[in-house]
Amino acid sequence: MKSNHVTLKDIARILELSPSTVSRALKDHPDINEETKKLVKTFAEKVNYRPNALALSLRQQKTNTIGLIIPEIVHHFFSSVISGIEDIAYGEGYNVMICQSNENYQREVIDTQALIDHRVDGILVSVSKTTRDFKHLQNAYDNGIPMVFFDRIVEEIKTDRVITDDFLGAQIATSHLIEKGCKNILHLAAPQHLVIGSRRKEGYLKALEEHGIETDEDLIVKCDTREYVFSLQQHLMKLIEEKHIDGIFAVNDSTAIATMQALQAEGIKIPEQIKVIGFGDGPNADIAYPPLSTVEQKGYETGREAMRLLLQRLENPGIEINFSTKVLTPTLKQRKST
Amino acid sequence: MKSNHVTLKDIARILELSPSTVSRALKDHPDINEETKKLVKTFAEKVNYRPNALALSLRQQKTNTIGLIIPEIVHHFFSSVISGIEDIAYGEGYNVMICQSNENYQREVIDTQALIDHRVDGILVSVSKTTRDFKHLQNAYDNGIPMVFFDRIVEEIKTDRVITDDFLGAQIATSHLIEKGCKNILHLAAPQHLVIGSRRKEGYLKALEEHGIETDEDLIVKCDTREYVFSLQQHLMKLIEEKHIDGIFAVNDSTAIATMQALQAEGIKIPEQIKVIGFGDGPNADIAYPPLSTVEQKGYETGREAMRLLLQRLENPGIEINFSTKVLTPTLKQRKST
DNA sequence: ATGAAAGCGCTAACAA
DNA sequence: TTGTTAGCGCTTTCAT
Numbered sequence A, B: 001m002k003s004n005h006v007t008l009k010d011i012a013r014i015l016e017l018s019p020s021t022v023s024r025a026l027k028d029h030p031d032i033n034e035e036t037k038k039l040v041k042t043f044a045e046k047v048n049y050r051p052n053a054l055a056l057s058l059r060q061q062k063t064n065t066i067g068l069i070i071p072e073i074v075h076h077f078f079s080s081v082i083s084g085i086e087d088i089a090y091g092e093g094y095n096v097m098i099c100q101s102n103e104n105y106q107r108e109v110i111d112t113q114a115l116i117d118h119r120v121d122g123i124l125v126s127v128s129k130t131t132r133d134f135k136h137l138q139n140a141y142d143n144g145i146p147m148v149f150f151d152r153i154v155e156e157i158k159t160d161r162v163i164t165d166d167f168l169g170a171q172i173a174t175s176h177l178i179e180k181g182c183k184n185i186l187h188l189a190a191p192q193h194l195v196i197g198s199r200r201k202e203g204y205l206k207a208l209e210e211h212g213i214e215t216d217e218d219l220i221v222k223c224d225t226r227e228y229v230f231s232l233q234q235h236l237m238k239l240i241e242e243k244h245i246d247g248i249f250a251v252n253d254s255t256a257i258a259t260m261q262a263l264q265a266e267g268i269k270i271p272e273q274i275k276v277i278g279f280g281d282g283p284n285a286d287i288a289y290p291p292l293s294t295v296e297q298k299g300y301e302t303g304r305e306a307m308r309l310l311l312q313r314l315e316n317p318g319i320e321i322n323f324s325t326k327v328l329t330p331t332l333k334q335r336k337s338t
Numbered sequence C: 001a002t003g004a005a006a007g008c009g010c011t012a013a014c015a016a
Numbered sequence D: 001t002t003g004t005t006a007g008c009g010c011t012t013t014c015a016t
Helices: A008-015 A019-026 A034-046 A053-060 A076-091 A105-117 A135-142 A166-179 A195-210 A226-231 A233-242 A253-265 A299-315 B008-015 B019-026 B034-046 B053-060 B076-091 B105-117 B135-142 B166-179 B195-210 B226-231 B233-243 B253-265 B299-315
Strands: A065-070 A095-100 A122-125 A147-150 A160-164 A185-189 A220-222 A247-250 A275-277 A294-296 A325-328 A331-333 B065-070 B095-100 B122-125 B147-150 B160-164 B185-189 B220-222 B247-250 B275-277 B294-296 B325-328 B331-333
Touching: A008 A019, A008 A034, A019 A034, A053 B053, A065 A076, A065 A105, A065 A299, A076 A095, A076 A299, A076 B095, A095 A105, A095 B076, A095 B095, A105 A135, A122 A299, A135 A147, A147 A299, A160 A166, A160 A299, A166 A185, A166 A195, A166 A247, A166 A275, A166 A294, A166 A331, A185 A195, A185 A233, A185 A253, A220 A233, A226 A233, A226 A253, A233 A253, A247 A253, A253 A275, A299 A325, B008 B019, B008 B034, B019 B034, B065 B076, B065 B105, B065 B299, B076 B095, B076 B299, B095 B105, B105 B135, B122 B299, B135 B147, B147 B299, B160 B166, B160 B299, B166 B185, B166 B195, B166 B247, B166 B275, B166 B294, B166 B331, B185 B195, B185 B233, B185 B253, B220 B233, B226 B233, B226 B253, B233 B253, B247 B253, B253 B275, B299 B325
Parallel strands: A065 A095, A065 A122, A122 A147, A147 A160, A160 A325, A185 A220, A185 A247, A247 A275, B065 B095, B065 B122, B122 B147, B147 B160, B160 B325, B185 B220, B185 B247, B247 B275
Antiparallel strands: A294 A331, B294 B331
């Protein structure tokens, strides 16, 4: 910030006008002389004048910036969400301040604080896996900053939300396996304190129930990352043998893909011996061998909707609108793994 | 920014002190009474006081924010870069303002402007594929904002840079194919106006030359995305047949993987009939079938180095340090595709 | 040990 | 039509 920056005052001084006149000229205020306007504008253009966003924000008590807290940018779902948010935000003149919590609670707390410190106009959040205490978010909320949760929501805080119908998605995925002839379906699940973890498990259970298949708690294994799969490989193989597993529903694509690789390494044929389905439909699903059947989760749409809900609050300050929850419905993407 | 925010002034008024005293107390100024300090601090704590970062930046002429312009967050390489940058930046008390150009020149210009408007202390850039005019960056540079280019650099602007040794990487990849017995090697190349595009091509040519293999311009095809591969599928198959292609070096992993899929769809066995190698080593390489041999490009390290170079400028303002170019050496990652 | 005042860059109510 | 002034939230020099 070494000041090679031209300020309003600089322009005023050089043009022998007052700062207010320059300010008004620049924004086409009706009662400024056309001559003056032209003079000021061409000069400002010439010296490449750009208003200081900090000063503007301070003055207007509005930053035109919204904060985003996201677990991990590397995940395709989340980076799609970012694109969705940005496309809407930019169109409305908002900037997006992206914070990556890295699935780390401490970092999330710090990020939230940083966003508050920067006086963002609103916050979009998907909480980290390790977050179990929500004081930091409650605090932002109490500060009067509009918030929208997406995907990994916090049920304790009442506000707008955008979620995927995880229950339905899991039900669709599981039913698909059943319809393909699977009888003993293993579920690789996310931590149950995450809403997506429990909802997807419930959808799985519901599908079994609907098809009159008895549930077996042993067939639900907490395992939601690629690394996790390989570390559990022995255990999983044993389970598959003992329980005659013929179908696997994994809580996300990368777990599903790693599982296929682990099984193939043990000589198991997919889909002939065991059918596998994931959840999310990132680009990996197409790359996997065989291409992975999965349930499509709309990241870009999630981002757009979240930003739209936030905008609604920002553009109607003070007006009480009932909180709404936008539910996106996932759809089956059948490929070769089922 | 609906003001539920407590200000210094608020505290001063309530505690019947002057704003300056409060300010000093909060930052442990030596000549403030211990009593007063305690009073102020506990009160500030109690009401959850947080200094307004905007006001601070305006006052100090320093935002402690650095700007990042990146082509596409969805690419693993770039999201790793972000992590590298953030890890260093956070450690030094800097925030990172991330802008995604989406490989779009116009957007890049706007993003650059937004960063200047926000008076970021420095900028890290990897230019978009469609950028051929650098006025916007030159402008930031002329404004006295320290800049570091990484990966997709701009040769016209003299400043610090972090790059992968693309020439060497391509040479390593191509030599590997040759050592594995390939005689007729196809190169799927990136646009030549991008430094990485031409460097990688040159490395490919160099390797051929070193091994006494005649080069053939027909074996260099501009094709650097998954979609591109499938749209060129017919053309590529014809080329492979006519030229007896037995090895393919693709400018990036996703192009390499798509190529393997296209070939396999035509019944070609990999690596038996044709060996394929990529560049970059994202997680997709492990997921591909067969797992893709590639050359490792260190995203996280790139980010760290870029941020370190920038920090060096920021912490030594005014001091002229010669610009340096940090070159990261890629290493061969052999898997099953070669 | 504390306070008053000025100023970072900008806008807007009020004056002229 | 233009200028003066105050103030957004904060720090810091200069008084007291």
